[in-house]
Amino acid sequence: MADGDWEAVRRIYGQGIASGNATFEALVPTKSEFLSSRIPELCLTATDGGAIIGWAAASPTSARGAYRGVVEHSIYVDPEQAGRGIGRILLSELINSARANGYWTIQSAIFPENTASRALHRKAGFREVGRRERIALMAHGPWAGQWRDTILYELRL
DSSP states (O other): OOGGGHHHHHHHHHHHHHHSSSOSOSSOOOHHHHHHTSOGGGOEEEEETTEEEEEEEEEESOSSGGGTTEEEEEEEEOGGGTTSSHHHHHHHHHHHHHHHTTOOEEEEEEOTTOHHHHHHHHHTTOEEEEEEEEEEEOOSGGGTTOEEEEEEEEEEO
16 A cells, blocks of 8 residues: 555545445544554555555554454455455455464454455455454444444454
């Protein structure tokens, strides 16, 4: 993910937020907020003809030293590009980069309704390790005002 990629990353992130099934975030963070919480070597983009059509990024799950090899990731694909395998490519590259950089676990919390993401993660070897019921109250989109569950997926590298 290069410095000049932000506008496309922001747009695709905003599309995910609007869907109501990608994140609890109600607003796209600023570029500096986004980048300051992400691991640079685990920030990737997918392009087609020079246009960014998806991105993946990971953050540390904890500041504790014992968890230094555990990251939580996100993958977002432009909805107009859905079904082309972009998410699979991004996830594969993220896994390879995490492994090459010494990380040992990748995890993600996915809404139960996000069946495409859940299937993608299972195909990539992630396993479902638990369900967090009514973990947070949705503040935006079609689920606004409703308590939401998330399903935790992880992959040991």
